[in-house]
Amino acid sequence: MAKVLCVLYDDPVDGYPTSYARGEIPAIERYHNGQTTPTPEGIDFTPGELLGSVSGELGLRRFLEEGGHTFVVTSDKEGPDSVLDRELPDADVVISQPFWPAYMTAERIAKAPQLKLIVTAGIGSDHTDLKAAIEHGITVAEVTYSNSISVSEHVVMMILALVRNYIPSYQWVVKGGWNIADCVARSYDIEGMQVGTVAAGRIGSAVLRRLKPFEVGLHYTDRHRLPEETERELGVTFHPDVESMVAVCDVVTINAPLHPETEHLFDEALIGKMKRGAYIVNTARGKICDRDAIARALESGQLAGYAGDVWYPQPAPEDHPWRSMPHHGMTPHVSGSSLSAQARYAAGTREILECWFDGRPIREEYLIADGGRLAGAGAHAYSVDAAAGSSDKPAT
Ligand code: NDP
Numbered sequence: 001m002a003k004v005l006c007v008l009y010d011d012p013v014d015g016y017p018t019s020y021a022r023g024e025i026p027a028i029e030r031y032h033n034g035q036t037t038p039t040p041e042g043i044d045f046t047p048g049e050l051l052g053s054v055s056g057e058l059g060l061r062r063f064l065e066e067g068g069h070t071f072v073v074t075s076d077k078e079g080p081d082s083v084l085d086r087e088l089p090d091a092d093v094v095i096s097q098p099f100w101p102a103y104m105t106a107e108r109i110a111k112a113p114q115l116k117l118i119v120t121a122g123i124g125s126d127h128t129d130l131k132a133a134i135e136h137g138i139t140v141a142e143v144t145y146s147n148s149i150s151v152s153e154h155v156v157m158m159i160l161a162l163v164r165n166y167i168p169s170y171q172w173v174v175k176g177g178w179n180i181a182d183c184v185a186r187s188y189d190i191e192g193m194q195v196g197t198v199a200a201g202r203i204g205s206a207v208l209r210r211l212k213p214f215e216v217g218l219h220y221t222d223r224h225r226l227p228e229e230t231e232r233e234l235g236v237t238f239h240p241d242v243e244s245m246v247a248v249c250d251v252v253t254i255n256a257p258l259h260p261e262t263e264h265l266f267d268e269a270l271i272g273k274m275k276r277g278a279y280i281v282n283t284a285r286g287k288i289c290d291r292d293a294i295a296r297a298l299e300s301g302q303l304a305g306y307a308g309d310v311w312y313p314q315p316a317p318e319d320h321p322w323r324s325m326p327h328h329g330m331t332p333h334v335s336g337s338s339l340s341a342q343a344r345y346a347a348g349t350r351e352i353l354e355c356w357f358d359g360r361p362i363r364e365e366y367l368i369a370d371g372g373r374l375a376g377a378g379a380h381a382y383s384v385d386a387a388a389g390s391s392d393k394p395a396t
Pocket of ligand 1: 145198221255258261
């Protein structure tokens, strides 16, 4: 029997919800590339419930306890006396979400001799030191595609919010004002603008597909080109490098993984090559942007706006400059944790655990590391040295 240690974000400040804004969520069976949504043998939750917080327990308690396993759920994850650190030494499985990551550093992995499986309920395993996980023969899995569309919708929302100056206009209403000139003095249409994505993987290409009807010029840069027919269908222009793309864009959205090539990619030099008054939306990883260079560019007017939901570290400290810099539209790390996404990644986590306990193979597309090497989706997206060097863990 296994001990499963699950790190989830806190419940709402007013307590775990007893009712919801909507009665149901749409049932999605397949993603754009044909991959099926998670197919566990069963679920013990109602899709649309809050599953990602401590009391939601990813809907796993009944399944795990009926299987005779021990299930520990906590939000307490930082510092040597945290519940995570205290429970880790005899844990077999660790589960967390990128929104509230259990940073599985080499030190933590060394302190968990029984650990065999690390699951990301969601996408992005850069909070796990993959090199250390591989050295210890630990399987790492995530629920690929479960929240890619959720993130792409957040990107489109943030682009519109920045360009149209939505948040300050909303604030005038809340303050009791009717200050039309104050609202519109920074408000534009995106129609006719040039919008580029750094990476056109699942999220980046979903952003392109969603933006096409806005009649903007679409651009992308990636390590691999999209199929010619996709480029034609989307009317998107490929750029061989990020410098040439940002030079022509009014809006840049970042949708690449964090690795040494992308860490601090958007520094003072690259931001200096962007059009004056450009916007950046980054929902990929906070460390892809140089924190202080972004704040300075907003203050100088080189950037007209910056939005995203990824920070470094997470949770962001109260004095993080991205909380107070001008013209930002930041949210906490929420884009991939809508109730719709939670239903999918909770079901995907259940599917991974069912396979693991039954000794059945985990879907290739969910695997990041397995059998002492990168595997499945991880073999494509990560490299072992990169994983160790750039993991998005907090400064110690
Ligand atoms: P995919 O793996 O589908 O796509 C990533 C793309 O980035 C691939 O096409 C990859 O190319 C490309 N790429 C890698 N390095 C570079 C580079 N240096 N320059 C340009 N392109 C590059 O990932 P997703 O679209 O699903 O997710 C992207 C990222 O978004 C994740 O890595 C994660 O960090 C973040 N994310 C954020 C979430 C949130 O809640 N905010 C939720 C989910 C993901 P290649 O094929 O050659 O490797």
